[in-house]
Amino acid sequence: MLKVVLKTWPLLTGVLLLMVGNGVQGSLLGIRGTLEAFNTLQLSVVMSAYFLGFLIGSRVAPDMIRRVGHVRVFAALGSLISAVLVLYPMLVEWQIWALMRVVIGFGFAGIYITAESWLNNTATNETRGQALSAYMIVQMLGIVASQGLLAAGDPFGYDMFLIPSVLVSLAFLPLLLADSPTPTFSTTVRLGFRDLFRISPLGCVGMLISGGVFSAMFGMASVWGTLSLLSVKQIALFTSFLYVGGLLLQYPVGWLSDRIDRRQIMLWLSVVATVVLIVATVLDLPFWALLIVAGLLGGITYPMYSLLIAYTNDFLSKEQMAAASAGLIFMNGVGAIFGPLITGWLMGVVGTNGFFLYLAVLYAAQVVYTLWRMTRRASPSVTGAYRGVTPTASTVAAVAVLENAPDIGPSPETPEAAEEASRGLEIRSAEVAEAVEQDAAPGAERPEDGETESGPRKEG
Incomplete structure (x- = not known):
């Protein structure tokens, strides 16, 4: 766990600060809305608007990552959230709050996708569960801390909107200044x-x-x-x-x-x-x-x-x-x-x-x-990820070996390497699709131990 945290501490620190800001504004809006005489229906619309933005962000974020990379997406969406947070006390209308909640939901969906795909990219199958657990622990610590911050402030004032905005703005400093490795792949x-x-x-x-x-x-x-x-x-x-x-x-x-x-x-x-x-x-x-x-x-x-x-x-x-x-x-x-x-x-x-x-x-x-x-599917025996896979004629097993083989080809920085990688990915995708179709056919054989729904699982 310690190795996982040390490898991803800039990302986890940024997520912690973001979650403090998110936790404060999430609870604060309900309290402030009541003080502003919003009725229950209006408040429910404001709160549910977050998930509308969340759904939109979940569809748009991968294209953003594909174009500009993880760090820029994280910083851009954090800046957007920070700006919206300071506008709440200036524009006290439930319809406007609902629109701003859509923006907040969009921003956090993109940040979650960026953070989780970043963690998945830097983790191995042996450490992925620990990496995502660390990520969720950091999220919860941020939310718990936000409740303490909320209890110490005045929900009818401006400060409780300003503080989360500042925290969100600070969230991407560790990512921009740290020399820790960031995801190396440039496309999704x-x-x-x-x-x-x-x-x-x-x-x-x-x-x-x-x-x-x-x-x-x-x-x-x-x-x-x-x-x-x-x-x-x-x-x-x-x-x-x-x-x-x-x-x-x-x-x-x-x-x-x-x-x-x-x-x-x-x-x-x-x-x-x-x-x-x-x-x-x-x-x-x-x-x-x-x-x-x-x-x-x-x-x-x-x-x-x-x-x-x-x-x-x-x-x-x-x-x-x-x-x-x-x-x-x-x-x-x-x-x-x-x-x-x-x-x-x-x-x-x-x-x-x-x-x-x-x-x-x-x-x-x-x-x-x-x-x-x-x-x-047969339930595999697990001690380590993608280790000791029983050799079979399964194309899915072959794909797993290819995906986890060390890179001994030309540098991905060169156009030739990029073209070769693209061709390899297309071949592997076709093999996976063919294997799935064969497995779904009537009378298809069950996979051997060590194989699961889309490929070999951890075996020991």
Whole structure:
């Protein structure tokens, strides 16, 4: 873990500062909007507008990375977010706030894609789970710190909008000034939803479910707490336990996922979440038990996001990772849009327990789908990524060897090398498509141990 952090510290530092700014503005707008006499419907439009921008950003960001690279995209979007943050107290109209939230969502979607594809590019399959866990831990630390900053300020003043803007502006200084290595590939490969789904159906469906869980859990927790007659302090404590649980389990889950089949970890985490949420739905739990539920729920939800990204990227070339991250984030955003809406409706039908019931249904769906996907392929034995692959005639195995072979050809700086790399990528893509079609044909043979949905997995 330490090696991963040292290798990516400029990026992680920038993400930390960005998340402090994002955490402050996310909570501040709800409070300030209430003080400005915005009604509930208006505030819900303002908050949901973020996810509209998020979806747009998830489609546009890969092209931006393709044209100008990771560092410039990170800095440009950070500057855009910083500028919008200082405009909120100057333009106090809910319609304008909604438009600005679209811009904020667009910016953060692009930053997430840039950061995650950057991490995936610098990590190996052996360290990818740890790298993404470190990334999520930094995000949570930033959000937790932002709540402390919010509590110390006046939501009706200008300072609480200015401070996040300054923090966001400072976020890209480590990236621009550090001499740490940045991603070396200069292009990304377009990857449609159909192609991404064929590569990893579990990754796509899992991210859709994860978005619904996350947005409902963090967007509706305060509503559930208020309707359950909890005090403000109790609601804050419940929310903080969601983050604490995520902080405590991020690294252990990431470390374990680099050593055994990630699908097994997803399955057991989903089973535990389903059982805990059913108990919380059926029983009238005391507050201390609700805190345990919150800790377990946060400790499962955050690592699940990292697991799904790492699992999907196990089957991708480095050139495909930015586009894949965009697709996964788009799926996550779609789920996030509907999460609060469905949760609110369900709570109106069955009462406050509808909050836990909705989350239980989603995690139960994750259990069923993960089990089904595991029956589609043999479960590999895992100790290391792309090591000890059993030689077979599989074209997918051959592609894995090619993608992970050391570069002994001409320098990628030369036009000849670029042309050669392009031809090689086209050949590998054609081989993968042919292999998938053959595997999908009736009577197709199951892959041997060490192969998974799109290629050989980790074997030992």
